[in-house]
Amino acid sequence: MAESSISFFVEKLYDLVSQQALLYGAVEGQVRLLRNELEWIRQFLEHADAERRYDKMFKLWVNQIRDTAYDAEDAIDEFISKVERKRQQRFNNLNFLPACVVLPDKLRLVNELNGRISEINIRLEKILINKRRYGMEDLRAYEPGSSSGIATTSERYSNQMVARKEKRLPAVEETNVVGMKNDVEAVKGKLLGGAMERVVVAIWGMGGLGKTTLAKKVSNDTDVQHDFSCRAWVYVSQEYNIRELLLGIANCVTTLTDEQKRKNENELGEEVYKCLQGKRYLIVLDDIWNTDVWQSLSQYLPEELNKSRVLITTRNQGIALYAHSDCHELQTLGEKESWELFLNKVGSAGLEEFKEKIVEKCKGLPLAIVVLGGLLSLKDLTRDSWLKVLNSMDWHLSQGPDSCLGILALSYNDLPSYLKPCFLYCGVFPEDSEIKASKLIRLWVAEGFVQKRGKETLEDIAEDYLYELIQRSMIQLADTRVDGRVKSCRIHDLLRDLAISEAKEEKLFEEGENIDADVLPTSVRRLININQTISPHLQNSNLRSLILNRSPIDDGGWVFLHKYPKLLRVLHQDRGMYGLKLSGKIGELIHLKYLCFSGITWRIILPPSIGGLVNLQTLDTGNDYIRIPHTIWKLKQMRHLNCRGGRISSRQSMRERWVEGHLGVHQMTNLQTLYLEGGDWLKDNNLGKLAHHLKQLKLYLYSHLKLKEESFRSIAQLTGLQKLKLLTDNFIESEGLSTSTPILFPGLESFSHHKCLYKLHLLGPIRKLPEETTLYPPNLMQLKLHYTEMEEDPMPILGKLPNLRNLRLLQGSYVGTGMNCPHGGFLRLEFLQMRLLKNLEDLSVEEGAMPNLKTLKIEYCEQMRKFPDGLLQLKKLQRLNLYEVSQELMSEVLETQGEDWNRIRRIITSQQPPR
Incomplete structure (x- = not known):
């Protein structure tokens, strides 16, 4: 793996040498010397045999090479940081002087870098001498046939991928797993048969046997799905958290409000208990390592005489016995099954x-x-x-x-x-x-x-x-x-x-809990999770990445966010925390490329200094409450800006206007993903200038913004879009269009030129669906409509879209009483969801409609009294979700006799419990 670290650094050195403005005098020669030597080493390591990688002497040599490369990377990154910090300080202290003013102390920094790289080259030469001195063969015996090993690797990989792209991905559920038929039937029998009391069924066996695969096969079985009206699946693992497990169960069996999601463990447990009470449920607890998990969770799972079941998987038979479970031990495959599985993978x-x-x-x-x-x-x-x-x-x-x-x-x-x-x-x-x-x-x-x-x-x-x-x-x-x-x-x-x-x-990353609280090794490049004792030591470290994916430490532990590691490249926080205010010093992290606070569930405050993050590629807040300073537009390397509901501050100082020109989204020429609230930044066709790069766009366009149609018509120019979500709470002001003009969405008369657009989500009033299918994206596969308030039946029009596979008609999308899916409509549709259509009374499906439909969800459509007879003809329908529909409809489904009705009953995956 060391060759990968060196490959990355060699490429970095190539880029650095090409940036002549950063290097003066002899330092360029030293950097070139280092780059060339490391390229030879990289080639040698890539061709080394696997056996050699485990040789103690060879590992020592590789570790010394890698540490030397890390030290060189630290020296160069520190040099770049110091130069940029001096530049920013000079710019802030001088009134209206351009940023290109020569720094008087830059020569001192260059000389300092030259000295450090020279020392590193000397150390590297000594390491190479030791290699020959202690009997390992000559390094250059592995001379590659190309002067650029990077190019050779890239070319070889590119040729491999030409053929590989033609292959399909494996199915999500492994259909080629063999030898499990008897196991599936045995576990099914334990779940569906037996006592009326709640029973725990355990699948146990050593790692790698396929316990999770077996549990999935059983829980996805149509007989099992039909027998249990309420089902949940949660992964437990060694690093479990009872509150999060309860939250996972709750999310499977009900819809929680934001307030409910913030409840503590006991309160969440009570919510789960109330939701499961009176229902026949199946709860799958995958990968249990500790008896405390069952002891804590079992009290929130009602014990009633309705044949409810809990299915657990574990490597430890003792845990299965502790839960008083009906055990099924999973064995290794026999010779025949092993051979069949192998041939499924490699061919015959x-x-x-x-x-x-x-x-x-x-x-x-x-x-x-x-x-x-x-x-x-x-x-x-x-x-x-x-x-x-x-x-x-x-x-x-x-x-x-x-x-x-x-x-x-x-x-x-x-x-x-x-x-x-x-x-x-x-x-x-x-x-x-x-x-x-x-x-x-x-x-x-x-x-x-x-x-x-x-x-x-x-x-x-x-x-x-x-x-x-x-x-x-x-x-x-x-x-x-x-x-x-x-x-x-x-x-x-x-x-x-x-x-x-x-x-x-390989010193790629370390778990924070394994680090000595008093001494943070300089060799640690990436840390996964930290605690309060470690955080004070981070400021002076050479840390490149900090990834937090557990429940956060308390607020006092977040002081490190005000004392950032100066060379940080990735800062990722992915677990719940309520509110965060970043220090203004975050702008000094010029190497930062990835900044994610998607786990923050409340307000985030971004300081104006964020405009100093000149290398930032990804900013992901995943938050509804965020105000973004206008300096965000300075970040020309930005590739993914995901600030759900984020609002841009329009204030801009005279100095910034003079030095930078008019700031705007058009300066982000590398932008691929943009999720923001609309505003003045949409004017002047700024968005349309990103037509060649932008792939995903999500805009929140609210009526109080007083945006005219022309202010976001530039969306029509974004012909490279793959995903588009537009949300508005009212009609956007439109000039020269009568209310009868058929347009798909205000300001967008046609999507016909969006040939890459496969996913479209519209939330907000639509006057009328255009009947001409050429106005729709020609390759549209997924369409989601929400609060569109359509009065005319949309199915005859939408059924003509040739590539539509996924259609979701959500709350308020249609306010009429009847829908008809005509003959020959929806030829490729596989998934249809109708949710919270309060007025819908009648759904008819003509013969020949939706021939490929696999999943149908009808939820909270309480005015529907009759099950659509046309659904009986859909032979490919595999899952039918009926939830919160009328008692009359459910009675018809459950009581009507006939082969087609029996098939429908077998595929129902969720039904309203008896009243």
């Missing part, structure tokens, strides 16, 4: 002699088989290629008794250098958590793990990285977007253990 063509030996060494562990199959699926189908893997297996398995861990280590070592830090970084997320793909990708980019590749965006390259890790089964696919791309992922806990262990060995 040739080399059977090697396949049999490889499968035998996996000893029936599904995780080992799947991960190894992912490795081999990307190898050439040649004897030499597979023999090398088989020999590597023998070596890895000889290092310890645990075959699964040995095979996982083999798969990790087989990763190309550009993927290793990306995989290890997944260990920073909590155990069993679902990782949002967009967040993971933005963090990889900010951390510098993604190498440039032609004219592609770094985010697109990072998405390719994610696809390859999924293809290799190093990361699991959790959910997909409507366009088939990755929405979220997770990492198996055994692979996460491997990632954390390797990351500590």
Whole structure:
């Protein structure tokens, strides 16, 4: 993995040398010398055998090289910070003088940098001499065939991805898992049969057997879903929090208000108890490690005579027995099932002699088989290629008794250098958590793990990285977007253990709880979670990333936010905290690329100094209460600005106008994501100037803003948009249009040129849906309408959209009483949700409509008295959610006899409890 760290730094040195304005005199030569030497070392490390990586002498040498590279990076970053700080101080002290004034003390800083880099070059040369002195072969024996190893790696990877992009992602629920049929039936029998009392059923067995996969298969079974009207799934893991587990259960079985979400553990437990009372429920508690979990949760799960069930998974049989559960032990796969699972991953063509030996060494562990199959699926189908893997297996398995861990280590070592830090970084997320793909990708980019590749965006390259890790089964696919791309992922806990262990060995990141409170090592580059005893030591550290994904320390511990580590690159806070005021000194963090406070659930105050974060790429507040200073527009490197409901302050000093010109969103020429409240910044067609880059736009356009239609007509120019959400509480003022003019949304007469737009969410009144389908985005896949107050039935028009797969008609979207889905309409629709349509009485589905519908949700449509007969013909319908509908409708569904009605009853996933 060290070669990955060096690769990133070598690229940084390339960029630094090209920026002649930063370097004077001999320092440029020293930097070039360092860059060239590290490039040779990177090439050598990339070609080193896996066995060598575990040699103690070799590891010592690699650690010394990596530490030297880190020291060089510190020296250069500190130099850049000092120069920028001097520049800002000079600008603030001089009235109306341009920022380009030569700093008189810059020469001193350059000389200081030159001295440090010279010392580092001398130290590096001594390390290389020691390598030869103690018997390791010559470094340059691994001379690459290209003068640029970075280019070679990028070119090789690009060629691999051309073929790989044609492959489909695996299904979210692993359909190729074999050997579980008997297990599924056994656990189903325990859930559906037996006593009327509440029963706990436990699936237990060693790690890597597929306990979670089995639990998912059982809970998603149509018979199980039909039998339990109320279901919840929560991941427990070793780092559990009872309040968060209760919150997870509550979110599955009811809709909580913001006030309810802020309740303490006991209050939340009472809410869960009341919600479950009187209902037949199934609660899945996945991955329990501690008996205290069951002891704490069981009191909030009603014990009634209605055959409610709790399903737990655990590695520890003692925990299963403690819960007085009906146990099911999951065994390893037999020879036949192991072979079938392996072939599902690698295909069936040739080399059977090697396949049999490889499968035998996996000893029936599904995780080992799947991960190894992912490795081999990307190898050439040649004897030499597979023999090398088989020999590597023998070596890895000889290092310890645990075959699964040995095979996982083999798969990790087989990763190309550009993927290793990306995989290890997944260990920073909590155990069993679902990782949002967009967040993971933005963090990889900010951390510098993604190498440039032609004219592609770094985010697109990072998405390719994610696809390859999924293809290799190093990361699991959790959910997909409507366009088939990755929405979220997770990492198996055994692979996460491997990632954390390797990351500590490679000094990629450290857990805060493992750090001595009195001494923060300078070698720590990234910290995961901290406590109050550590925070005072952060200011003078060389920390690059601080990631907080647990419940935060108390307010007093947040003093470190006023004393930032000066070289910080990533600051991520992802757990609940009420309110945050950032210090004005945050503007001194010129290396900061990623700033996220999505876990803050109240007001955030951003200081004007945020305009000093010249390298910031991502700002994510995820908050409804935030005022953003106008200096935000100075941040020309910004790629993702996500401030839900954030309002821009329009004040701008005369000095800023003179030096910077008129500040505005048009200066953010790298912007890809923008979530903001509308305002004066929308005028002058500023937004339209981002047409070539902006991919996601979410605007809050409220009537008190008094925006005219022309002030945001520039949206029509954003033809590269993929996702668009527009929210308004009233009609936007429109000149020259009568109320009968059919437009999809005020100010946007047509979306016909938005060929990339696949997801559209409109919240606010619509005069009338245009009947001409050419006015809609031609490739629209998902449409969500909210408070649109349509009076005419929208289904005949929307049914003509050729690519629509997901349609959500939410509260207030339609105020009429009847809907009709016509023959031949919605040919590709797979998901339909109708929620809180208070006036809807009749829904009819003609023959030939919605032939591919898989999921239908009818929720809080209490005026519907009759179940649509046309739904009986939908043979592909797999899930039907009926919630808070009339008693007449539910009685018809539950009591009408016939084969089609029996099928409908089997696929109901949620129903109103009997009154």
